[in-house]
Amino acid sequence: MSMLSWYVIAAVCLLSGDVLTSDSELSELSVQLKHGGSLIGTTLKSYSGRQIRTFLGIPYAKPPVGELRFKSPVPFPPWQGVRNATEDGSQCFQMGFLNPLGPPEGSEDCLTLNVYTPPLYRIPKEGLPVMVNIHGGGWLGGSNDHRFFSPSYILDEDVILVSINYRVGVLGFLSTETLDCPGNFGLKDQVEALRWVKEYISEFGGNKNSVTIFGASAGGASVSHLLQSKTANGLFHRAIPQSGNILNPWSQPLHKGEAPRRTLKLAEMLNCSNEEKNWKDIAGCLKNLDASVLVSKTNSLTDWNGYPYFIFQPTLEPSHPEAFIDERPRDVDWNSQDIPILIGMTSGEGIMSTAALLSSDEILKEVKRDVSNKFPLMLGYDHFDKDKQKDITDELEKFYLKNGHSYDKNNHKNFTDMFTDSLFLAGFDEYLKKRLSSKAAPTYVYIFDMKVDNSVSQIVGGGDTYYGVAHGDDIQFLFPFYEFFGKKSELKGNSLVMKNALVEMLVNFASYGNPTPHGSRFEKWEPATKYPWNYVRMGVIDDEGFHVFKNEENYASDRFDFWRTLQPHVEH
Template sequence: MSSPIVEVQGGKLKGEVNKTVDNVEFLTFKGIPYAKPPVGELRFSIPVPPEPWDGIRDATKDCNICAQFDSTSQSVVGDEDCLYLNVYTPKLLTDGTLMPVMVFIHGGGFIHGHGTNYSAHSPDYLIEKDVVIVSFNYRLGILGFLSLDCKDAPGNMGLRDQVQALKWVQKNIKQFGGDPDNVTIFGFSAGGASVEYLLLSPLARGLFHKAIAQSGSTLLPWAQNHKLKKLAYKIPSTKGKAITTDQDLLSFLKNLPIKDLIALSITAMSTSTFRGGIYFGFVPTIEKPGDWEPFLDKKPYDLLSRGEFTKVPFMSGCCTHEGLLMLATEELLARLEKLVKEKFFFEFLPFDIAEGDKLEMENKLKSAYLDAQHEFDDNNAFAIDFFTDVDFFGGGYISSCLIAKRSSPVYFFEFAYDGGLNYLKKKYNIHHKGACHGDEGGYLLKSEILRNSKVSKTDELVRNRLVEMWTNFAKYGNPTPQVNELLPIKWEPVTETGLAYLYIDENIKMKDELYPARTKLFKDLFAKYDLLSA
């Protein structure tokens, strides 16, 4: 089948045959429109279904990535016309047997990244386990998350794009051999936070049946901003233009050339002060009431605490040294070095601490990080651990605990393996020991970044284990349905009384009490204080 043809709602698609690294054939359909291009008057608007097409659409080429600022070239890349998805399937439906579907949501802080560039995220490892893989783009930065409290820019458009993509999956995935009643959403970083947001939003109910949030949560400071209008008003002021009404601001932003809009939004973000290690500006927010159906209108912590979320089998986890991300750029490194030198934690703690509690909190922070044992003896180890917790682990741990109180099963992992396929360490050339933020991604998805990496037998073992557990979870809602040579232990779910978790290194094992002093600190912080917005 050199040119497979599939008919979906909208028209016919011509795909192509590919082979995995192990020479296993699978079918690829790229650049499928799942929404109408959000251009012109539709810039910042809620997504709408795509227009049908005549004839057979060529689905063999990568589509546009969404418009974004590329820090390497210091230029705006991509396009506004970007709402497309890819489908990868082991086979088309022949005998009536449908396969589980795994929908990948890319990361990048809600301002970078893409899900449809084949070389960046290819499904070679997963596809061999008889699952259908879907990946897609969603609007980023100001295009996806401008919020002006009106129907033409309500906020969370990028998350609404994700809902629209999931609706497309429900309507069309059978044509590719996928089971619309067995859909797992999974993602890293902002993709992991997106998974949690989809759990919380009524708009996504019934569109998926299992969820995996890796190194991302709705409770992280960089994954929410409730001062987006203030940020948006900075954009015309950078051009020396005085705008005083929301409607005039919307008109101004709609009419800016796309490259100017993206570049000016990055400039506006750079003038913001913030707590924590990382900040991305235009990200998800809580919407104010209006004449549209909100994606999110309550605080994530409150929704999780009250059990107001979609209750499906859930997997979450983090890498041991997420905070190594602070070594990735000069700007992040400067924040890390400031903490190492001054040892004043409160400056980077993104919670609205009552004035009378600040001294006590600073002492608790020093006790938890300066007086604690660290895996490595480096002088910045305490700061790496602190930023690990502030930007990733703290929120992910708390959200998993809250979900486990209202729903089961919930599985939690800690990825500690430091090998040849550790994704972000390779991408940013980080030589520090330990598993960095997003490093487990290289063991699940094939990436061009890792093309020249030397892969050891242990790397292959870790990769095979992760692929087996993730696809088991997609198939059965249980990552270890049976113990065998590859998976020698049973991954126990989290309970209401404690967080049992799977420790993933060269060997895998179950553990209890993950960083007890640090987890207690964040339990108290989330229970007592609100997160700060920039």
């Protein structure tokens, strides 16, 4: 590298607040990519105080603006000279998580990723395993912001961590079910990011032949979609879908006709519709509107209390070379998923939905007065005709609410189980049954059942009431995201033990395809090999009898039997 380049790098680092005092420190934070351009990064500290080489806001695709809106991502072109990588890129345009009724936040120029590595002396010649995190957010929001998805826990281990942004909401998942706007742009962004990882991660010290994708909620569902899509073949080698998969009603492709119906509703609000339903003209009109106008209309597409929550989600595309999904997941041969996976969920996933209901007497009364309309909307079977909806509602009441609608914040387990099973567990069981019947590679299954400080149930419920182990509680042991909300919680005792164990086992899996390989300090985590699936229960709801995990069998089999008969989310 020329002396001029060293001066440029030093100047950038001084401006970003990192004072460099030697050539070795400059070398640590400089990465030259094979196309000739360079990146200069910064440093963070891991939980135990280790240095983290940090490269933020790296563009992997061109900004999807103008003619590139509602199009597949285009790789970011090479650059010359040094590019500053010391600040996060913008989050993709979305309604604010903390202020959902406020103005949209973010930018369309958002297709960036972050890379975190240990110091160079800890990176072997063959490179380190790579873990690529895909954020959640219900297909509507989220980002890879390093303050939210902090690398501080995972980078206590020797692994490369990559976190990515992708388009969300209307800009990421609008669809006309035609080639004018086929949809799934956010998922296509993820594929492009993985192509970037394959091309460039070795220059950061990563092993491009050892890539594990992982994520929770919509991130977990994205992982299972990537497992299924031919467009992602060969881009990763192991997968960890958490609290979401391709067969959950909010993740599977929308029922035929639903995506264009919602697109037309949006177009009518924005004076972009026409009597002929000419999708080319409608898509062209929406493409020319200001992005903030499009995003701000998202809340107007819901029917009641923010439902249906998943307005924009994956869709079935017409067959074309860039299609991410062109077959229904249940119709596809799953032998293509022949790589190891580690899959899990919490014991109370449905609390994400019920905590907010149970915490409002007024809303809860409204649900109880009008279950015939509210249950289909909240539980994802409102696409059926009214008679079919009533039949399903009757069956749900018989199975979960034998004592009538007597549930409240102090008596909600059956009510919460109904949401857990409909939105998560039924699809989880169906996914495993289908995968295990195809004689796939090793499959490790967990149910997370440990109480955590700052539980998502308390954040969503807006108070001190603890409803159980909620959606996202396990992820707090991988990323300290509660700090993003201004909350402090010192890990100690069993919580610290669980954090260390979960991080170590997931890094083991990313390294060896096994969370407890030979020589591990843990007992053997038995993989699931047949249906009904065995699993490990992680943690305990209180400190008494604490264990990191226990091998168990026969989880909630009566509930699985019920949903296999009901099938309210399967295409008929």
